[in-house]
Amino acid sequence: MGLGNPQEDLFAFGVSKQDFEAIEIAKSENRLQLIDGKELVEVLTGVWTCGNGAHTPGSQWILIQGSNKTLISLCVDSAYLYKNIEEMIPIGSCVSKSANLSAIKQMKTTADVLVPGHDLLICKQFRNFEQQTRVYIIDPGCNSSSIGELEKSINVHEKLGNSNFNPHWLKPVKEFEYYGNQENDIRGKSSWISDSELKEKFLDTNLPVVLRQVKSQKRCFDWDLNYLREKCENNIVIVRTETNRLLYRQGKRVPIEKMKFGRYATQILEKQKCRKRYYLAACNVKKALPQVNDEVYVPSFVKKIHKGPFLWVAPEEHYEFCHFDPDDGLLIVLSGKKTVRVFPPRYVDEMYPNPLGSYGRTIQSQVDKIGSVPDLDMYPEFRNVEGFETTLQTGDMLYIPAFWWHQVCSDEMTLSLNIFWGSERFLEKVRYHPGVRKSFDFWLLNVIEQNRAFSSFLKVLADLNEQIRRFLYNTWGEMITEEFAEEIRENVIEYLLKSMKSSDVFYSEQMPNPLSSFPVPRAKHTQRLKIRGLMHRNGNGALKEQTFKR
Known part of the structure; x- marks a missing residue:
């Protein structure tokens, strides 16, 4: 559809005669380079193009090397919206469709930052753009016969981020039936998913998915509290307390208490009033409940377990603080009912994480009452977050990709298992997926801040690359490359220099960059970088002073 008279307006129907003339001139001057196929071609220093966008035959997307060697993909028409990228949905x-999805996948694994071609969320993702740019919304009823007249009918919105811009909403998580190794017996079912499809469509692309009505002969799907109490009554377990308070729901205060499993189970079974103050969370089945360890179910697609399996026993109406984990997670409901909300990892500031240096393995969001009435006056940027929601019942599983925020409510008393693990392309996903990398960088800086006040931090800095590699190896069981370690090191050093204060153990008034003066140690490497406060946080999210010696 054109904007003017095709005989008078050179831009009618979106075609410009001068464009074709410019191509002919470039060809005659031997300045025209034709590209074909799916490979990136460097057309200028630090600028590549790839002709596999699939919007139209030969449509291209652009890759640019920015500051600090950041690779930025301008998706143009290969991905209209962040939704196309995050959910692997082909453009309209x-x-x-398959070629377009292949292009999106290539962009996600190549670039550090992806910029979709037609998404107003760009204004929120890039603050400088928001401050310098006006958004023009064309009146669909306009019948202007020229560009000049058209501009008169444009509605100019000077201010972004008003209450009507990208409101908070929750979409359903995609779901399938899952039969594990019994695939050959149920080929006729249209709603099932195989391990290979699960890997290709969700695990490799970092998207959550619900697996319904899991079929397994493992005894854990018949567990109830009476059975577990009978088997493990005198086992000592660690239980979280004060879980009905605001500071817990914000992840700032997580006190713990040791008690016998039988006592905790009795509180819930007898519906004692105190039951809603306690929560049996992340109970390592193998260590704490070895009597039932052989009864635990681990699906066939879980290849490399980082931690777990863990048992979770929640009273009805329990609200677990919103957070993200640095591992792929699998939540399996054995009995009961849970409502889960998940949010993509590209949201960091919008989720109002607790300050850097907060203790523990996870990053917690301060936003409370996420599923009902979050305080948007206190957390205004949360209105711009888009997420997903699902309800899990007995026999259902939810795959929660690493670094995805999630908030879980127990609608009734619920027994569940979870496993922290890493998919086959886990390190590739962490390094190259733009949303995951953003949350990973925040998570690692949080660990750096946890260690910053300890005297051993000097030795961490003296051997930073190796400390990072060993820390991540002990976290995930995979050794990262030297190149990835160097990228992380540069990010850490930049952060420490910007936030340096006189109380830092590495502080120096004489040297503009005191971090550059540390020699490479010759002694045998010892891991000193570690997660602090795994078991307990006090009221400000930090570790109690007596827990670790400085």
């Missing part, structure tokens, strides 16, 4: 107009 393309010559081939």
Whole structure:
């Protein structure tokens, strides 16, 4: 559809005669380079193009090397919205859906930052753009016969971020039936998913998915509290307390108490009033409840377990603080009912995480009452977050990708298992997926801050690359490359220099960059970088003073 008279307006129907003339001139001057296929071609120093966008035959997307060697993909028409990228949804107009998805996948694994071609969320993702740019919304009823007249009818919105811009909403998580190794017996079912499809469509692309009505002969799906109490009554377990308070729901205060499993189970079974103050969370089945360890179910697609399996026993109406974990997670409901909300990892500031240096393995969000009435006056940026929601019942599983925020409510008394693990392309996902990398960088800086006040931090800095590699190896069981370690090191050093204060153990008034003066140690490497406060946080999210010696 054109904007003017095709005989008078050179831009009618979106075609410009001068464009074709410029191409002919470039060809005659031997300045025209034609590209074909899916490979990136460097057309200028630090600028590449790839002709596999699939919006139209030969449509291209652009890769640019920015500051600090950051790779930025301008998706143009290969991905209209962040939704196309995050959920691996083909664009509305393309010559081939599979080719378009292949292009999106290539962009996600190549670039550090992806910029979709037609998404107003760009204004929120890039603050400088928001401050310098006006958004023009064209009146669909306009019948202007020229560009000049058209501009008169444009509605100019000077201010972004008003209450009507990208309101908070929750979409359903995609779901399938899952039969594990019994695939060959149920080929006729349209709603099932195989391990190979699960890996390709969700595990490799970092998207959550619900697996319904899991079929397994493992005894854990018949567990109830009476059975577990009978088997493990005198086992000592660690239980979280004060879980009905605001500071817990914000992840700032997580006190613990040791008690016998039988006592905790009795509180819930007898519906004692105190039951809503306690929560049996992340109970390592193998260590704390070895009597039932052989009864635990681990699906076939879980290849490499980082931690767990863990048992969770929640009273009805329990609200667990919103957070993200640095591992892929699998939540399995054995009995009861849970409502889960998940949010993509590209949201960091919008989720109002607790300050850097907060103790523990996870990053917690301060936003409370996420599923009902969050305080948008206190947390205004949360209105711009888009997420997903699902309800899990007995026999259902939810795959929660690493670094995805999630908040879980127990609608009734619920027994569940979870496993922290890493998919086959876990390190690739952490390094190259733009949303995951953003949350990973925040998570690692949080660990750096946890260690910053300890005297051993000097030795961490003296051997920073190796300390990072060993820390992540002990976290995930995989050794990262030297290149990845160097990227992380540069980010850490930049952060420490910007936030340096006189109380830092590495502080120096004489040297503009005191971090550059540490020699490479010759002694045998010892891991000193570690997660602090795994078991207990006090009221400000930090570790109690007596827990670790400085």
